Amino acid sequence: MADPLITLTTDFGNGSPYVAAVKGVILALNPDVRIIDLGHDIPAQDLRQAAVFLAATLPYYPPQALHVVVVDPGVGAQRSILYAEVAYLRLLVPDNGCWTWLLEGERRRIRVIRLAEKRFWRSRVSATFHGRDIFAPVAANLSLGLDPRELGPVVSDWVRLERPIPQHHPNSVTGEVLFVDRFGNLITNIPGSALTRDDRPKQVRIAGVEVTCIVRTYSDAEPGTLLALVSSSEWLEVAVNRGDAARQLNANIGTPVTIEYEPQA
Amino acid sequence: MADPLITLTTDFGNGSPYVAAVKGVILALNPDVRIIDLGHDIPAQDLRQAAVFLAATLPYYPPQALHVVVVDPGVGAQRSILYAEVAYLRLLVPDNGCWTWLLEGERRRIRVIRLAEKRFWRSRVSATFHGRDIFAPVAANLSLGLDPRELGPVVSDWVRLERPIPQHHPNSVTGEVLFVDRFGNLITNIPGSALTRDDRPKQVRIAGVEVTCIVRTYSDAEPGTLLALVSSSEWLEVAVNRGDAARQLNANIGTPVTIEYEPQA
Amino acid sequence: MADPLITLTTDFGNGSPYVAAVKGVILALNPDVRIIDLGHDIPAQDLRQAAVFLAATLPYYPPQALHVVVVDPGVGAQRSILYAEVAYLRLLVPDNGCWTWLLEGERRRIRVIRLAEKRFWRSRVSATFHGRDIFAPVAANLSLGLDPRELGPVVSDWVRLERPIPQHHPNSVTGEVLFVDRFGNLITNIPGSALTRDDRPKQVRIAGVEVTCIVRTYSDAEPGTLLALVSSSEWLEVAVNRGDAARQLNANIGTPVTIEYEPQA
Numbered sequence: 001m002a003d004p005l006i007t008l009t010t011d012f013g014n015g016s017p018y019v020a021a022v023k024g025v026i027l028a029l030n031p032d033v034r035i036i037d038l039g040h041d042i043p044a045q046d047l048r049q050a051a052v053f054l055a056a057t058l059p060y061y062p063p064q065a066l067h068v069v070v071v072d073p074g075v076g077a078q079r080s081i082l083y084a085e086v087a088y089l090r091l092l093v094p095d096n097g098c099w100t101w102l103l104e105g106e107r108r109r110i111r112v113i114r115l116a117e118k119r120f121w122r123s124r125v126s127a128t129f130h131g132r133d134i135f136a137p138v139a140a141n142l143s144l145g146l147d148p149r150e151l152g153p154v155v156s157d158w159v160r161l162e163r164p165i166p167q168h169h170p171n172s173v174t175g176e177v178l179f180v181d182r183f184g185n186l187i188t189n190i191p192g193s194a195l196t197r198d199d200r201p202k203q204v205r206i207a208g209v210e211v212t213c214i215v216r217t218y219s220d221a222e223p224g225t226l227l228a229l230v231s232s233s234e235w236l237e238v239a240v241n242r243g244d245a246a247r248q249l250n251a252n253i254g255t256p257v258t259i260e261y262e263p264q265a
Numbered sequence: 266m267a268d269p270l271i272t273l274t275t276d277f278g279n280g281s282p283y284v285a286a287v288k289g290v291i292l293a294l295n296p297d298v299r300i301i302d303l304g305h306d307i308p309a310q311d312l313r314q315a316a317v318f319l320a321a322t323l324p325y326y327p328p329q330a331l332h333v334v335v336v337d338p339g340v341g342a343q344r345s346i347l348y349a350e351v352a353y354l355r356l357l358v359p360d361n362g363c364w365t366w367l368l369e370g371e372r373r374r375i376r377v378i379r380l381a382e383k384r385f386w387r388s389r390v391s392a393t394f395h396g397r398d399i400f401a402p403v404a405a406n407l408s409l410g411l412d413p414r415e416l417g418p419v420v421s422d423w424v425r426l427e428r429p430i431p432q433h434h435p436n437s438v439t440g441e442v443l444f445v446d447r448f449g450n451l452i453t454n455i456p457g458s459a460l461t462r463d464d465r466p467k468q469v470r471i472a473g474v475e476v477t478c479i480v481r482t483y484s485d486a487e488p489g490t491l492l493a494l495v496s497s498s499e500w501l502e503v504a505v506n507r508g509d510a511a512r513q514l515n516a517n518i519g520t521p522v523t524i525e526y527e528p529q530a
Numbered sequence: 531m532a533d534p535l536i537t538l539t540t541d542f543g544n545g546s547p548y549v550a551a552v553k554g555v556i557l558a559l560n561p562d563v564r565i566i567d568l569g570h571d572i573p574a575q576d577l578r579q580a581a582v583f584l585a586a587t588l589p590y591y592p593p594q595a596l597h598v599v600v601v602d603p604g605v606g607a608q609r610s611i612l613y614a615e616v617a618y619l620r621l622l623v624p625d626n627g628c629w630t631w632l633l634e635g636e637r638r639r640i641r642v643i644r645l646a647e648k649r650f651w652r653s654r655v656s657a658t659f660h661g662r663d664i665f666a667p668v669a670a671n672l673s674l675g676l677d678p679r680e681l682g683p684v685v686s687d688w689v690r691l692e693r694p695i696p697q698h699h700p701n702s703v704t705g706e707v708l709f710v711d712r713f714g715n716l717i718t719n720i721p722g723s724a725l726t727r728d729d730r731p732k733q734v735r736i737a738g739v740e741v742t743c744i745v746r747t748y749s750d751a752e753p754g755t756l757l758a759l760v761s762s763s764e765w766l767e768v769a770v771n772r773g774d775a776a777r778q779l780n781a782n783i784g785t786p787v788t789i790e791y792e793p794q795a
Contacts, residue, residue, distance in 0.1 A: 003297075005292065005296065007285075009285075011712070012711075012712055013711070013712030014279045014280055014544045014571060015544055015569035015570055015571030015572075016569065016711065016712055017568075017569060017582075017583050017586040017587045017709075017711075018711070018762075019569070020537075020539075020568040020569055020583070020586075020587035021586060021587050021590050023566055023568070024587060024588070024589075024590030024591040024592075024595075025590045027535065027566070027591060027592055027594075027595065028590060028591060028592040031535065031592055031594050032533075034299070034564070035566065036288055036292070036300070037302070037567070038282075038285040038288070039280035039281065039282060039284070039285055040280055041279060041280030042280075044712060044713050044774075045713070045772060052282075053282050053285070056282040056285075056286060057282045057285035057286050057289060058289070059289075060286050060289030060290045060293060060397070061289040061292060061293060062289075062292055062293040062296050064292075064296050065289075065292065073748075073749070073772055074749050075747060075748065075749070076746065076747025076748065076749065076750075077747060077749040077750065126760075126761075126762040126764075127746045127747035127759070127760075128747050128748065128759065128761065128762045128767075129762030132590070132762065133762075179282075181277075181278070181281065181282075181283070182276070182277055182278030182281055182309060183309050183310070216341065216392045217340060217341025217342060217392035217393050218338075218340065218341065218393065219338070219339050219340070219341065219342040220341075220342065229392070229393065230391075230392075231391075231393065232283075232391040232393045232394030232397065232398075234391075237393075242310060242338055244309075268562075270557065270561065272550075274550075279544045279545055299564070301553055301557070301565065302567070303547075303550040303553070304545035304546065304547060304549070304550055305545055306543075306544060306545030307545075317547075318547050318550070321547040321550075321551060322547045322550035322551050322554060323554070324554075325551050325554030325555045325558060325662070326554040326557060326558060327554075327557055327558040327561050329557075329561050330554075330557065444547075446542075446543070446546065446547075446548070447541070447542055447543030447546055447574060448574050448575070481606065481657045482605060482606025482607060482657035482658050483603075483605065483606065483658065484603070484604050484605070484606065484607040485606075485607065494657070494658065495656075495657075496656075496658065497548075497656040497658045497659030497662065497663075499656075502658075507575060507603055509574075
């Protein structure tokens with residue numbers, strides 16, 4: 001059987017000693033585990049960006065993986081830490097909602113346990129670094145075969161993070177930029193299907209600009225052209241072929257975006 | 266036998282969800298594979314920087330490794346994806362030339378296959394993320410022992426990326442900065458041998474400055490001294506001991522560099 | 531038995547081809563080794579930041595790990611490279627002192643060997659990249675079971691890096707910021723115990739500002755509040771709940787910090 005996998009997603013920053021300490025604690029308890037860095041550059045304490053990241057990545061992972069997520073502005077306070085199963089996904093997360101977008105469309109295959117049994121934690125728990133002192137040792141114990149029910153009580157309530165919902169109007173859909181990738185592509189919360197419905201002519205409006213070039217992939221347009229397309233996760237995306245739409249439009253996370261349909265006769 | 270190795274080189278950015286998704290797809294198909302991050306900070310869509318990176322790193326890897334390279338400005342368009350063997354190196358690359366500097370000096374041990382068999386791809390291939398939908402599943406399948414001939418037809422033609430060639434003159438060699446490392450060291454495309462030939466006095470000219478301090482290693486010069494030396498990959502390098510030559514000279518990739526030899530009597 | 535572990539800590543920069551080359555050399559010699567990236571963003575050539583990083587991370591790792599540290603401004607010159615054992619920790623380090631804070635409190639379980647046997651190095655050693663040409667092959671050989679005594683002579687003298695010591699006065703302790711994390715938290719060299727002694731009222735002074743809010747964790751204060759607390763490594767830390775203390779105070783590494791106690795009657 002394959003060695004167990006633990007993935008790490010944090011806002012500690014790439015190359016942070018905090019990431020290195022978490023890995024050390026895990027490996028000290030289970031030297032056989034394989035640790036996969038998912039991403040450590042989630043914007044600091046940004047739960048929504050964490051949610052975007054997790055929704056775009058975790059569904060691709062196999063059930064062997066245990067996903068440790070430490071984006072945790074409430075560390076040391078009353079917030080709980082949860083072990084959560086969502087279908088075949090298994091996570092360790094702070095109870096701040098950053099993981100709850102994964103619940104969408106999933107009703108029955110959910111189990112959530114609140115970490116309460118301190119015997120699986122480091123003997124001394126700092127008030128500001130539960131990643132090292134609680135998440136890491138619990139993850140290592142789970143990777144060694146610990147039954148999650150040992151960790152604490154099953155709970156049925158947890159903090160939920162609202163996903164910003166696009167507004168549908170008769171002749172338009174309005175949403176916002178949810179994520180800006182490294183290329184300056186603007187990924188929105190408007191479903192790609194709103195762009196590809198071919199019954200009505202349309203354009204995209206963002207940052208005071210009209211985007212009329214609607215394509216399948218970047219290079220379908222001339223270099224430098226502002227364009228709209230369906231993102232790889234099936235959202236409306238605004239981009240510039242071989243360019244940087246975020247910079248060109250001075251747009252960012254939260255910038256409003258509208259698809260305008262030609263009024264029907 | 267050792268678990269198979271897959272290395273990843275992309276321009277997605279460190280901590281990008283795109284990198285994390287690629288890893289997930291690979292691990293879902295082959296949980297035993299070990300994934301090695303080579304680098305994800307190749308400048309966006311910069312084929313030449315990708316070529317510099319690959320030439321400076323892949324030759325050190327063992328034959329077990331399969332090198333997945335996703336610097337792919339033409340994603341979704343007509344460009345092909347290639348499986349390439351160059352001597353003992355095995356790669357999955359977009360057909361944009363970024364890998365072709367590895368062919369230098371190698372004539373016979375080359376095999377290139379164009380990915381055509383969609384049964385090894387994800388069932389749904391997005392137009393903008395072939396890293397996740399084609400490269401990753403094909404890499405995983407190869408790591409599981411798939412014969413590369415199953416992937417598609419052998420091809421004998423592919424896009425080549427020109428390597429900028431230095432100009433040799435009777436009393437000088439002119440090239441350019443090809444790479445700037447994290448320390449601000451300027452690595453050029455002039456062979457180190459042009460610096461170490463000891464038959465003629467010489468100096469290096471870059472960004473309007475004459476570099477007369479020619480040394481073996483940085484600390485052979487006083488701190489702060491602008492110096493020229495042979496880089497670890499045997500190119501002419503301009504550096505500042507305990508300083509940052511790029512900043513000090515306001516030099517960057519593409520800045521011209523000349524070695525001037527004293528005219529012979 | 532678990533596969534051997536090699537950790538890498540460098541100042542090469544995340545995504546540097548130098549890191550990728552080091553990994554390749556190691557894997558070519560021992561494809562079974564697991565490589566753990568600790569951090570590659572140590573500020574360039576900054577021995578003190580390397581020391582802070584190592585002290586905050588290595589103690590969490592298991593004895594299986596061999597820690598390779600390449601922060602090496604003296605590369606290629608007369609400085610030695612050391613294999614060091616400190617209690618159960620095993621390191622390969624340049625002899626520049628960056629590892630010596632790990633020796634604190636440890637008197638007997640120390641063994642240091644100076645690398646001298648070139649047969650364990652790459653056959654061609656560049657003057658500027660010992661990470662690839664000496665550290666990597668020696669680490670791989672050790673991971674294959676090489677007896678460290680084969681590497682060279684035991685030595686009893688090495689470069690030490692001074693740790694900045696806080697100054698204790700009758701009514702105050704003065705230190706400095708030693709590390710700034712990704713959140714802008716300022717971690718100092720003043721022991722946390724100087725903050726938590728509850729016999730005397732106190733305040734913290736930094737960058738011309740008085741910090742009177744002394745708490746256990748960030749969220750014990752209102753968002754935006756400047757606060758002092760004990761860091762996860764038990765040092766005095768100055769932070770802002772959900773904010774960035776470094777930016778707010780314009781403070782950085784080296785900024786002086788004082789705990790002032792109310793004079794006793």
